[in-house]
Amino acid sequence: MTKEIKQRKQKNDKLIRQEKKITELKSSLVYYKEITETIRQPFVILDGDLQVVTANPAFYRKFKVLKKDTEGRRMYELGDNQWDTPELREFLERVLPKKKKLNDYEITLDLPSLGRKTMLLSARQVDSKQLILLALEDVTERRTLKLNSEIMTKNLIYQREKLQGISDTKDEFIALASHQLRTPATIVKQYVNMLAEGYAGELPQGQEDMLTVVSDSNERQLEIIEDLLRVARADAGKVNLSKTSRDLSKEVETAIDSLKSIFKERGQTVLFDKPKEQMTALVDSKLMFMVLENMLDNASKYSPKDTKVTVKIEQNDGDIIISFKDKGVGIRKKDQAKLFKKFSRVHNSLSDSVKGTGLGLYWVKKIIDLHGGGIEVSSTQGGGSTFIVKVPAGV
Ligand code: ADP
Numbered sequence: 247m248t249k250e251i252k253q254r255k256q257k258n259d260k261l262i263r264q265e266k267k268i269t270e271l272k273s274s275l276v277y278y279k280e281i282t283e284t285i286r287q288p289f290v291i292l293d294g295d296l297q298v299v300t301a302n303p304a305f306y307r308k309f310k311v312l313k314k315d316t317e318g319r320r321m322y323e324l325g326d327n328q329w330d331t332p333e334l335r336e337f338l339e340r341v342l343p344k345k346k347k348l349n350d351y352e353i354t355l356d357l358p359s360l361g362r363k364t365m366l367l368s369a370r371q372v373d374s375k376q377l378i379l380l381a382l383e384d385v386t387e388r389r390t391l392k393l394n395s396e397i398m399t400k401n402l403i404y405q406r407e408k409l410q411g412i413s414d415t416k417d418e419f420i421a422l423a424s425h426q427l428r429t430p431a432t433i434v435k436q437y438v439n440m441l442a443e444g445y446a447g448e449l450p451q452g453q454e455d456m457l458t459v460v461s462d463s464n465e466r467q468l469e470i471i472e473d474l475l476r477v478a479r480a481d482a483g484k485v486n487l488s489k490t491s492r493d494l495s496k497e498v499e500t501a502i503d504s505l506k507s508i509f510k511e512r513g514q515t516v517l518f519d520k521p522k523e524q525m526t527a528l529v530d531s532k533l534m535f536m537v538l539e540n541m542l543d544n545a546s547k548y549s550p551k552d553t554k555v556t557v558k559i560e561q562n563d564g565d566i567i568i569s570f571k572d573k574g575v576g577i578r579k580k581d582q583a584k585l586f587k588k589f590s591r592v593h594n595s596l597s598d599s600v601k602g603t604g605l606g607l608y609w610v611k612k613i614i615d616l617h618g619g620g621i622e623v624s625s626t627q628g629g630g631s632t633f634i635v636k637v638p639a640g641v
Pocket of ligand 1: 544545546548572574575576577585590591592593594597601602603604605606607608631
């Protein structure tokens with residue numbers, strides 16, 4: 247073969263190879279184009295010189311450009327050069343050639359026709375870098391929503407802290423005011439007692455009656471102050487439990503005994519079937535005793551005269567469960583969630599005539615929670631109530 251024939255053959259082979267390559271490219275282009283048409287996200291195919299080979303309908307719709315002004319143009323020239331931004335150049339000319347394949351690369355473009363847009367670009371260089379497949383996802387709204395929700399969250403946290411601050415100030419005020427009120431109220435009690443005992447001479451009947459009213463009101467005042475101080479201590483986290491192992495059925499028995507005069511006065515009876523076995527739990531006995539008294543006092547207060555209160559204690563699944571069942575006025579379902587909130591007195595047919603601050607159950611729940619237990623109620627209006635106090639069993 248002469249040199250000339252050899253050269254011609256080589257040229258011919260090269261041409262055939264190029265033609266084959268072009269045919270291959272064309273067929274992959276048709277293939278990509280067909281897929282692209284079905285994608286709802288804007289999608290564009292660029293050639294090695296960053297000229298648009300084709301774009302899908304979503305691209306034209308989204309970026310408000312026409313097919314005839316897009317195909318064959320460099321990506322940067324689209325929409326009167328609005329795509330010509332340093333960020334897009336950086337992405338297409340430096341980042342993508344290095345990585346070949348990129349997902350969710352975020353850029354922000356100021357597109358005069360559409361405004362400021364934040365977009366996630368996902369791209370692939372295919373067919374030996376001769377084509378770039380580029381998907382664009384507009385996440386502007388998502389980012390704005392995220393930003394808004396972050397701002398809202400910050401605002402809510404700020405408001406919550408502000409409210410917490412107000413609530414703390416209120417708690418401090420109540421604690422301070424109650425503390426300041428306790429001393430004069432205690433002095434009144436001492437002097438009333440002295441007068442009643444005749445230290446200032448014998449009192450005529452009329453004055454004695456008046457003194458009884460003063461004494462009752464003073465007792466009530468001191469009770470309220472003690473309630474407020476007790477709750478303030480619990481709210482300030484100043485309750486330190488001093489736990490010892492106690493037989494809770496004995497504690498129940500003693501609490502019933504200590505309130506026996508109250509029940510007797512109202513003609514009420516308490517049924518307590520003390521179990522033979524011990525109901526041992528690790529508790530702060532002083533606080534637990536006050537809890538039991540509170541529960542019994544409520545059962546009596548919110549029940550009519552001559553009714554029965556039944557107290558039960560049992561051990562179940564590692565808990566000591568004490569129930570207080572009364573045949574009293576009961577509580578409407580919708581009021582039951584309020585019972586354990588601070589200062590929540592629920593109105594019922596007896597609440598006007600019985601005294602209360604709406605702090606008892608709030609404090610009881612705090613103390614039971616501190617013991618790792620819980621308190622529940624089941625009740626119907628007019629059908630009586632059952633309060634159940636649970637504390638972990640153990641020695
Ligand atoms: P107080 O008795 O001082 O009002 P509590 O916190 O002890 O406060 O109780 C809150 C409210 O729950 C009471 O006002 C009352 O309406 C209701 N309540 C509590 N115990 C009972 C009960 N055994 N039966 C019916 N209502 C009750």
